[in-house]
Amino acid sequence: MVKINYKKCGYCGACVGVCEQLAINLIEHIIEIDTEKCNNCNMCVIVCPLNALEGE
Amino acid sequence: MMRELNDIYDVVVVGAGPGGCMASYASAKNGAKTLLIEKSQEIGEPVRCAEAIPSIEEFGIEPKPEFVRNIIKGGILFSPSGKKVIVTQDKAQGYVVERKIFDKYLAIRAAKAGSKVVVKTTAIGLEKDGDYWNVIVEFLGEEYCIKTKIVIAADGVESNIAEYAGLKAKKKPLEVCSCAEYEMANVRLLDKNMMEFYFGNEISPGGYVWIFPKGDTANVGLGVRDRKKKAIDYLEDFIENGMAKDRLKEATPIEFKVGGAPVSGPIEKTYTDGVLVVGDAAGQISPLTGGGIYLAMDCGLIAGEVASKAIKMNDWSEKILKEYEDRWKEKHYEYLMNHLKYRKILEKMSDDELDALAEALGESLDGVDLKKFVKRIITKKPSLLKYFKDLL
Structure with missing residues (x-):
C-alpha cells in the first residue's frame, strides 16, 4: 500500500492522473487512496513532483 | 445545501478550469440548462501552472488588467551550454495571467451566460440512468445525485470522469511532466517581456526550466519526466546552481505551485454517449511546451456548442456528439501530433547535440519554417540530420 506524506503533498493531482485502478481521489487538498483498489503499481510514486508518496 | 444541487440539467460540466468554463459558457449561451461543478472552494485555486497564454481576443475576451499581469513578446531559449536562440513569432507572444483571477473571470462569464455554478462540490461517481447520466457529487459531507443528459469532463490531469464513463484517459507516469514552480519577487530578468527557457538533460530531463515574467514577480519553474529525482529537487538545484543563479540571488518566493502536465498527446477517444472530454483530461495540451490553456478553452467552446446543439436536436448519442471530436481534431490534431x-526528437538528444542544434539554428527562429529549420541543420550540423530527416 502506497503511503502518503500529507506534509509533502502539493495536491496537484498528478498521481490521480496515472492511477489506472482509479484508486486515488483528490478531494480538495487531500489525497485519498482506496486500499481495496490500489495494486501497488507505484506509478503515482514516480510521477509525484514532491516525493509525497512512498511505495512498499 | 446549495439549491443548484437539487435540479435536473441538460449539461453538467465537471471542472471549472478554462476548458470547463468555456464549455459551460457556450452550452448556456446556446440555451442548454447547464451546471458547472468545481471541487475547490475557490475557483482558480490551487494554481498548477506557469500562467502563460497566447491570444484570447479571438474568444471575444478582452485582456483585462484585472487578470493580465504581463504582455509577452517572445521567448529566449537557452541550450545546455548557454547558447541563445530567440523566438518572437505567433504563439510565442501572449500574456502571463493571474490564473486565480482569470479562471474566476471565466466562471463569472459562464454564469452571466446563464450557467449555474457550484463550488466545494466533488464529483465522485457517474452512473448511467436510461438516456441520462447521474453525476454523484459530495458537498459538505453529503452525497447528491444530479441527473443530466450530457456530462462534459473537464476535470484536468486527474481525468476520473472520462474513465467512469468507460473512456481511456489515464496516462503513464513518464507521459506526465512533473512540474514544480516558485512565483518569486526580485528576479533580475533579462527582458521583462521575454520568457526564458532552459534545456538540458542534467537540469530538467524530459522537460525544461522556465522563467516567465509576471509583472512584479516571475514564475520560476520546471517540468521533468524522470524516475531518479523529483521536480522539486531539480528546481532547488536550478535556483542555487543553474545558469540564471546570479539573477536569482535576491529572488524570494511568494507562491509555490506544483502540477502534472499530460504530454502524451490526445487520448484515443474524447466522446461517448452523453459524454465529452475537454482540456488536460483529453490530452489537449502541447506535448512540446506543456501549454494547454488556449487549447482547453477552444476545445471547451466546441464541446459546449456541440452539447447544446445535441440538446436542441433531442439526441445526445455518441453519433451526434462525434461532431465535437471531428471539429477539435480538424483544428488542433495536426498541431498536437x-x-x-518534436518532443520525441528533442528528448533523444544529448546535451552536446542540443548545443549543436542551437548553434545550427542561429540567433533567431523568426521566419524559420520547418523546411528552413531542416535546411539549416543540413548545412551547419549534418550529424544531427538523423533526428530530423523524417520531418521533411
Whole structure:
C-alpha cells in the first residue's frame, strides 16, 4: 500500500492522473487512496513532483 | 445545501478550469440548462501552472488588467551550454495571467451566460440512468445525485470522469511532466517581456526550466519526466546552481505551485454517449511546451456548442456528439501530433547535440519554417540530420 506524506503533498493531482485502478481521489487538498483498489503499481510514486508518496 | 444541487440539467460540466468554463459558457449561451461543478472552494485555486497564454481576443475576451499581469513578446531559449536562440513569432507572444483571477473571470462569464455554478462540490461517481447520466457529487459531507443528459469532463490531469464513463484517459507516469514552480519577487530578468527557457538533460530531463515574467514577480519553474529525482529537487538545484543563479540571488518566493502536465498527446477517444472530454483530461495540451490553456478553452467552446446543439436536436448519442471530436481534431490534431513528434526528437538528444542544434539554428527562429529549420541543420550540423530527416 502506497503511503502518503500529507506534509509533502502539493495536491496537484498528478498521481490521480496515472492511477489506472482509479484508486486515488483528490478531494480538495487531500489525497485519498482506496486500499481495496490500489495494486501497488507505484506509478503515482514516480510521477509525484514532491516525493509525497512512498511505495512498499 | 446549495439549491443548484437539487435540479435536473441538460449539461453538467465537471471542472471549472478554462476548458470547463468555456464549455459551460457556450452550452448556456446556446440555451442548454447547464451546471458547472468545481471541487475547490475557490475557483482558480490551487494554481498548477506557469500562467502563460497566447491570444484570447479571438474568444471575444478582452485582456483585462484585472487578470493580465504581463504582455509577452517572445521567448529566449537557452541550450545546455548557454547558447541563445530567440523566438518572437505567433504563439510565442501572449500574456502571463493571474490564473486565480482569470479562471474566476471565466466562471463569472459562464454564469452571466446563464450557467449555474457550484463550488466545494466533488464529483465522485457517474452512473448511467436510461438516456441520462447521474453525476454523484459530495458537498459538505453529503452525497447528491444530479441527473443530466450530457456530462462534459473537464476535470484536468486527474481525468476520473472520462474513465467512469468507460473512456481511456489515464496516462503513464513518464507521459506526465512533473512540474514544480516558485512565483518569486526580485528576479533580475533579462527582458521583462521575454520568457526564458532552459534545456538540458542534467537540469530538467524530459522537460525544461522556465522563467516567465509576471509583472512584479516571475514564475520560476520546471517540468521533468524522470524516475531518479523529483521536480522539486531539480528546481532547488536550478535556483542555487543553474545558469540564471546570479539573477536569482535576491529572488524570494511568494507562491509555490506544483502540477502534472499530460504530454502524451490526445487520448484515443474524447466522446461517448452523453459524454465529452475537454482540456488536460483529453490530452489537449502541447506535448512540446506543456501549454494547454488556449487549447482547453477552444476545445471547451466546441464541446459546449456541440452539447447544446445535441440538446436542441433531442439526441445526445455518441453519433451526434462525434461532431465535437471531428471539429477539435480538424483544428488542433495536426498541431498536437507535430508537437509530440518534436518532443520525441528533442528528448533523444544529448546535451552536446542540443548545443549543436542551437548553434545550427542561429540567433533567431523568426521566419524559420520547418523546411528552413531542416535546411539549416543540413548545412551547419549534418550529424544531427538523423533526428530530423523524417520531418521533411
